[in-house]
Amino acid sequence: MAKHDAGVRYGTHRVIEPKGALPQAALVIDNSLPIHPTEMLVDVQMLNVDAASFTQMKKAAGNDPDGVAALILKTVAERGKQHNPVTGSGGMLTGVVRAVGPDYDGPVDARPGDRIATLVSLSLTPLKIDAIRKVYMDRDQVAIEGYAILFSSGIGVKLPDDFSRDAALAALDVAGAPAQAYRLVKPGMDVGIIGTGKSGLLCAIATRRVLGTTGRIFGVARRQESLDHIGSFGCLDVPILADATDPVAVLEAVHRATDGRMLDVVLNTTNTPGTEMSTVMACREGGVAYYFNMATSFTAAALGAEGIGRDVTLLIGNGYVPDHARITLDLVRSDARLRAYFEDKYGKA
Helix, strand or coil, X not given: CCCCCHHHHHCHHHEEECCCCCCCCCCEECXXXXXXCCCXXXXXXXXXXXHHHXXXXXHHCXXXXXXXXXXXXXXXXXXXXXXXXXXXXXXXXXXXXXXXXXXXXXXXXXXXCXXXXXXXXXCCCCEEEEEEEEEECCCCEEEEEEEEEECCCCCEEECCCCCCHHHHHHHHHCCHHHHHHHHHCCCCCEEEEECCCHHHHHHHHHHHHHHCCCCEEEEEECCHHHHHHHHCCCCCCEEEECCCCCHHHHHXXXXXXXXXXXXXXXXXCCCCXXXXXXXXXXXXXXXXXXXXXXXCCHHHHHHHHHHCCCCCEXXXXXXXXXXXXXXXXXXXXXXXXXXXXXXHHHCCC
């Protein structure tokens, strides 16, 4: 790479307001062309909005797809990126590489014409939307016409040939969660999973791979059909019907189910605010609470754990684990029913 200011690889040259911020924390970034020599230009086909952000926008728009589209267009027009001003989160995208700057030295091994998925948040990715073609309300995805700019620091992967584009996008969007589950879970543990969306399902299956016939998996959800869905994949030992925004109810249910021992690891994968203390209170002393949940308040988790005198390791998932894309796609590949589920639900293109 030619010599540039050190911050350029992280996109500091595109920050408009406030000066000195990194692109993710910035209120406004520059999404204009041409690209900098250190950048990659991508013609975007699909946005995969993170679950917390999409849920918030659906509620704000009264479950109207046109309303969700209007909110996205407004955010990108004002901020130069899809950085939800309420949840602070973004998502990821797929598209086709249009150009690669001569000084680009990032981790994405792609050339013009290659299909890629970015693995960095839309909350820091310069994005220009020319048109929104369709909002998929049932899968948190938005088909658009426009472009995005990837910095040299931004991770991404070429899309695999053996998945449909949108099924791969859906799996890669939450790739950090099951990859982290493989790290945190050890044979013989009792593991709790709060949330039954795609990240919860992948975490449950990864956890079962680690536990085998040892340990148990406890699933917490407020709807029986959600527990039945996870259970149908053979990776749920103890279903717990409870609202994770009610920490006392979760505490009492887990206490009964474990004879007071509580859980070694709790993986929070919900898209709902206010579930921090259910995660903490379900853990045993010395346990681990992992939040793969963009609606999480670190303040609520930290002060809440302190307030009840619970010695719990709090981990905030950053969505990145080395080799997480391969780990997650291989997990989906390894289970015919799981793969069919992703292709049936998300594999439209």
